[in-house]
Amino acid sequence: MPEEEAGADDAARARVEALGQRISAALGRVVRTVRTAPVGDGDRAEEIRELERQLKRERELAEELRQWAERLKHRLRRMSRRYEVRLKRLADRIEAQSEEIRRLRESNRTLTEELAALREAAAGAAVDAERINRAMETEIRAMQAARASEIAEIDHLMAELRPLIEGKAGATEAAPGVAGEAQDG
DSSP: OHHHHHHHHHHHHHHHHHHHHHHHHHHHHHHHHHHHSOTTOHHHHHHHHHHHHHHHHHHHHHHHHHHHHHHHHHHHHHHHHHHHHHHHHHHHHHHHHHHHHHHHHHHHHHHHHHHHHHHHHHHTTOOOHHHHHHHHHHHHHHHHHHHHHHHHHHHHHHHHHHHHHTTOOOOOOOOTTHHHHHHHO
16 A cells, blocks of 8 residues: 555655656746747737746746645655554564464463473372463463464554555545546647
8 A cells, every 4th residue: 555655655746746847848948939929020029928828827827836835745644653653563463473473372382391290200100289280271272372373463453454445545636637637748
């Protein structure tokens, strides 16, 4: 998802740059035309008025683009903050899961030791009720640790799915004038 948003942002920047270049070129044409137009020439006067209208339109478009770029910049800042918060939560979850995994490994190690001792006692035909009890308690702790680890993983998955389920995916805002301007080429 972040890659798609980054791609959309890159595409938007490219459109803004292309429109900026077109505006600069149009302004350059207007300036050249105004400088070369003789004063009082009726044919050129209409051309100058048309160029002034185009210049006004390009300035309005430039202002819309500036405002759009500012909104995009604010949106990117908000997204960045959201991702920082999300990254912190993920780091906390990973730390919690790591602790659960450590407990699970310790319980499994203890369980393995207890079962080995129980097998030795059973092989010698001397069944020790206390040893069987310890092995059962160790097995219960191992199962509890495994369950806690699974719960932590499920919590992590639910936290990742919750925004998708609630429909919090934002729509990309279109740049003003981009659709028509990009086609005018």
